[in-house]
Amino acid sequence: MAAAQSDRDPPSLLCSEFLHFSAKDTALRWLAAADLQQEVSYHLAVYVPRILCLGPSGGSSREEQREEQREDLASQLLLLAPLEWLLLGEEPASGLHLLQENNQPSPLCGHVFKVGEPTYSCRECAADPTCVLCMKCFLGSIHKEHRYRMTTSGGGGFCDCGDAEAWKKGPYCQQHRHPPTDRDAEEDPVSVLPADMVARGVSIFSILLKYAVDMLTWDQEDQLPAGLEPLKREDTYYCMLFNDEVHTYEQVIYTLQKAVNCSQKEAVSFATTVDRDGRKSVRYGDFQFCDQAKSVIVRNTSRQSKPLRVQVMHSSVVAHQCFALRALSWLGQIIQYSDGLRRVLCEVGLQRGPEGEYSSLVDKLMLNDSKMWKGARNIYHQLLMNSLLMDLKYKKIFAIQFAKNYRRLQTDFMEDDHERVVSVTSLSVQLFTVPTMARMLMVEENLMTTIIKTFVDHLRHRDLQGRFQFDRYTAQQAFKFGRVQSLIGDLKYILISRPSEWSDQLRLKFLEGLDAFLELLKCMQGMDPVVRQVGQHIEMEPEWEAAFTLQMKLTHIISMIQEWCSTDEHVLIEAYRKCLSALSHCHSGLPDGEQPISLSVAGHCVETFRYQVSQDKVSIHLPVCRLLAGLHVLLSRTEVASRFPEQLPLGELSPPLLIELPLRCLVLCAQVHAGMWRRNGFSLINQIYYYHNVKCRVEMFDKDMIMLQAGASMMDPNHFLMIVLSRFELFHIFSSADCRKRYRDTHKDVVQQNNTLMEEMLHLIIMVVGERYVSGVGQVESFDEVRREIIHQLSIRPMAHSELVKALPENGNKETGLERVIDSVASFKKPGVTGRGLYELRPEWNKHFNLYFHHFSRADQSKAEEAQRKLRRQNGEDTALPPPSPPLLCPLFGSLVNLLQCDVLLAVEGAVLQWAVEPSGGGWTESMLQRVLHLVGVALLEEEQQLESSSRDDDVTFNYTCKITRPGEAPSTSGSVLALLESLQNAPHLEVHKDMITWILKMVANIKTMRERTSSTLTVPVCPGQGPEETLRDKDKAERKRKAEMARLRREKIMAQMSEMQKHFINENKELFQQSLEELEASTSAAADNSPPSSESTCVAQVCVGPRRVGGAEHRQLVTCILCQEEQEVRGQGRAMVLAAFIQRSTVLSKNRRRNLPDPERHDPLFMNPDLSLGIHTASCGHIMHATCWQRYFEAVQLKEQRRQQRLRGHTSYDVENGEFLCPLCECLSNTVIPLLPHTHTPDYRVDHPSLEAWLKMTNQQITAIHSAHRKPSDGVAERAEPAVPDGFKVDFTPQNLFSSSVKEMITTFSMSTYKVGLKVNPNEQDQRVPVLSWSTCAYTIQSIERLLMEEDKPLFGSLPCRQDDCLSSLTRFSSACWTAAPPTTVQSHFIRLLAALVPDSRVENTLSILDIDMFHLLVYSVLSYSSVHSLDQSGQRVVDSAHLHILHLVTVAHLVQILLTSTTEEVCMDQDSSASEEEELTCRLYNTLRKHLGSVLPEVTSGWQLFRCVKAGCLPFLRATALFFHYLNSTAPPADLLVAGPGQWEALCSYLDLPSNLLQLHQNQHTLLEPLIHRWCCHPVVRQTLQVDGVIVRFPRESNRLIQLPEDYSILINQASSFTCPRSGGDKSRAPTLCLVCGSMLCSQSYCCQTEVDGEDVGACTAHTFTCGAGLGLFLRVRESQVLFVAGKTKGCFYPPPYLDDYGETDQGLKRGNPLHLCAERYRKIERLWRQHGIAEVIGHAQEANQTLVAIDWQHL
């Protein structure tokens, strides 16, 4: 590498030459030259290799950036500037400006979308869903107020604002206005430009574009095109690595490290660039050097698959290719200035070259697309979009060229291994979705046929009959199949908008396209046939998905083709004819059996095939039949059939043939349900599922039903039913003479199968006669169709909007029609803080419920039945679910009703009823009966309807009632159907159906009366509401109502009696009751002891600290172990009881997120900084156990985990190795236990309380004594005078053991846990810091709870839930005792250092300034550590409480000083009236003292009122936290004023803490004593420094942290995220931008580029961020997914619903639905509260317990 470098020109030389270069002169020279092309080529040949690609790329990114800047500058100055001069003929900057000013821009926005940018589509006005707006245009458009959809772009594509064809309404936003009318739309923008500029433009553009095209399509590694060869050839090469989709990131990284000897980081960077740009040079040097790398790479990657593509390219080739890209970008920029130049470029690009038709430069680019690398493709695609697609004239010409090349481009794309977004074929969406363009391409280029034929050509797997065959299809084929599907997308684009006018040409080409399409469908007809497996289970599940994918993709196309047909009668008739002949072609191989068989039953006779679904081949794929069914309905709907019957070849296929295949398919489903196909495995089950599924059913199941209806309406109904019976293989049951007798089969399975088949068949008949909600079958509109679907979905249960959308089929525009209908049938219920909004069916629509609705699955049906019956019972109605009255049939389907009264059906009905009368024996089910009753009901409704609508009896052809009164015919001698029904009415075994039978009988009676009336008096009209049936019904209803009312009254009476008895009982046993209530309370809040303040203590002020405090130790604490249920008293010397607890590091209160995490080994935690940047939080679920019980439990958990790990490796939701477990009762995540300790005793009031001065003096003596005692053993050299020791103070005294060994052990356990978690170190009982961390968690937890209570406006006491109360209480008492587990000298020296922070002590060095100490922590630590000093005092003359009070006073004064120092920077002078209060005066006095020490550092303050207000507000949190601390430490009941929120808090607080309510008196009263202390605090050098230099000053009160503000509109976030670039890979778009909700940082998540090493492991950006921002815990919003992410540590995480809802009260996780989303403040507050309560880890734990798949996710990679 070094050799290559030394050969090169010294840069300085180059620079001087470059300095003398004049772009203007060069341009002038060129202008004068005879051959411009030659001149420019020569210039490029000279300069390009000297400017670009001069050395190795890679290395540090900063170097690379600098190199890139240099290249940019040099190319602009030396290469592009002359071209600009030449083009403009003047100074480029002014020339371009002029150009732009004279430009009349096209109204198109044309903004090209970045990956992840939000796009908007109006659901009301967009021509199709591909029409989108950019955010800017959308906000300025009328569609903002419409129903719109929001999605994120996958990159590419542009904004359609200004395209009149894309929008039905409002095509222009405010910015892109309609072009002024005076301007001729057809005006050529080129004519605006000066002619000479146009001429120069043509030549420059063609030279440069040709150069770029030549270079980008250049495939030689070592040579350049003629005219570009470098003057001096050097041995400098690049080893170029290309992208492929075969090798993984890891493989590439690993290989590169080996091949080019780079670090892992560099390899990652190479791999990232290769992935992004498609290629990257990984080595630079002489040929051999590069070739060597190449062979290593090839060797390393060729083992499993084809090797990575690597080329060794000469540096000049690479340089020219790089400049070619720059040239294209330059062209793209230049044409932005002028629409005229844009058109010039278009002209140049599309000009036919010398080689003939496909030789324009654009053709060359397109045809070489698949050979280019990604980066090159992206740049020229972008240019195409900026030029050809923005020019209306050339867009058309380009579209034609694109269509001409279509086949070749698609074929190239099949071989290309890049994604479609980087293929030129993806431009189809820009061209084909413009309706006029699509129509033109269809007519002129026969595009529809071309697409379909290309598609068919690429699906080559066929069976012998020429049908597609997807079984045994390989991954390679699957990949190809995936690619081919994009063709269907193109087809969809050109069909998506129906033509409003047809030309003859269009008809011709469409029908030609239809022919091609029918060829495609013919290949699908009958594909993947199945044969029932008997005996053995199938060996291998056949592949079925490919066929269904194809079907699913084509569904919309098939529907669209039908829609096209529906708009033109000629086309419709012609299409019908073509489809029919295609079907006959398919049928040519049909008649399976050799001889037809003849069937006869009930006096009718028919011939049919010999074919059995259970034995012969059957296929689910029948698209030709189904298309015909669809066209048939259209004929019916448009009434073409009745107007031109002669044109229709209806007789060409016999009806039995038409129904044959759909019927087989439906029978197959029935047999699968009956369990006859079990041995065929899951693939068949799946196929049946999709056949009915909403994604496929429109063009599968639904059309089969229609075909049966069409066939049945053209046949003798008896024949139809006989064929159905025969295909269901049930014919034999009814053909025998005694069919009304129960058939008996020996085999139980067979009986059961037949029963199911009977049920299925009856269901099928119900659907054939009853399903009329298809426009064309029944007289309905599509509106009615959708409404009926919704009614039936909501009959199952109330549903969310998205559930309903999922249950309805979408059309090609992704619309279901739901919104149009929903409000008319349902009412909306808003969601709460959880859950989602639901739609409920309005009661008036219940009567439209049809139990046999054809789209119900069996499960839906039974759920709906149950719900409907329940509803009717609640309303006091009968529970019959009669069929709803059906809509009228269209004429073409009119004869369907005859099925209901035909002889065969009556025979079937009679048989089933007969079986029901004699129910013993197996061959009968209630479902069968239910279906028969339903059919009878449908028939009666039909008759009633006909009677109502006809004026004379003889009009009515339908006389079902008459037929069912006739007794059975000759062989079966039993009664008529009606007689059978009457006898069944009171059958005890049919209680469930009684209501339905009653309904039927009443209907029969009603119809009889109607018939009598119409036949007797023709003049009397029939009033439906007043028939005798109605009155009968009313009567019945009234009776039911009365009964229900009586039942209600009875119930109420009983309830009243019971509650009376209860009251009595309570009164009598009042005491007993009270007691049990108390017990209940005691057991829930076991350790807390908030005994109601007794009468005396409410009078006397309650004090919680100091020698006057009231204790609470008098109560015995009894608690129950949740594991063994034994009761136990909490005693220091007893069996230890513990509380499950969870300790975590926390930054929730942090005021400085930039502070680095402390070094665990050296960190000194004795003083907490007031920024609270890292704390230790403890929480508990409040569940108590014996220590021994817990230990046993935990050991069991450990053992179980060890065994589990041996079996299957993987994580659990808790980490046993780190001491984690789940609370055995509530499964709350825990990682330690807190021991329960007894209350402290009330102090001895007889002991004197020394003054502060006396106490300080004595303490000083004690400390001196301790010091000298400590020194003695160590130095022992100098004998010094024994210091004065207070009497009774024994330095070497060993305090007695306060605790039993088990309690002690638990104290150590918890201490170690806080130590371990707090510092992230291994346990070490000897470490001096152990007790400090225990105090720290106590102080921090209290502080954070105080903040929570403040934020939520809750009273300080009495509002905490039991578990928190218990936790704080035990935590505080533990902290006060934890010093006993540490060596006393350690704790003593802590105390000495703590005190020295406030009171000068010459023996302590390096004291902190008071601005660097959190006073509450200092207070807690001092109070808790003082016990170790006090324990040495054996005089009995002093109580520990005096010291507490003095420490409190001292710390409070220090805090006041701290507040005054930090709170007065800005002066808000609001002069109160002159008479200042005492408080204000004292505040001013103290402040002036401070100013005396610090001088001008502190501003002058005139308003004492202002200062005092600051002090009071600043001090409040401290006082509140202190009150909590002493409350829990001393178990003093809180005063009543603090149990409620309200005024008087301050006074109550001060008195509870034994402080003067004017806090300043603390200072005033001890003025002389405190003065030197204050002086020393102020003179600490750090104080001055902090105040002068604007460092991080923490001000008081510290504001509570909130999660960041989120915008109301979610798309704002998406937009932000889309412009976010990865911070590591130089301006690259981030794939998973993720927002930290704590600090607002945007991160590049889930990506290699931003992985960081944390503790020796690579983690993703989110996890890495949690360690700096949240001490290992994080809350994020994944913007693309609209999902909240919680992570804790490296292995734990879960997703959480985002706080954004759509108008239907639903979240959209994954942003799939695209409804506009808005911030739900309540939900966001809920997340915030979770965070502040330190509840995130627990939420994760619960989520992982509930959903094991969450455990397996590699959270650390996010």
Ligand SMILES: [Zn+2]
């Ligand atoms: Zn736009």
Ligand SMILES: [Zn+2]
């Ligand atoms: Zn616009």
Ligand SMILES: [Zn+2]
């Ligand atoms: Zn709109």
Ligand SMILES: [Zn+2]
């Ligand atoms: Zn126990």
Ligand SMILES: [Zn+2]
């Ligand atoms: Zn628990």
Ligand SMILES: [Zn+2]
């Ligand atoms: Zn953050």
Ligand SMILES: [Zn+2]
């Ligand atoms: Zn990144």
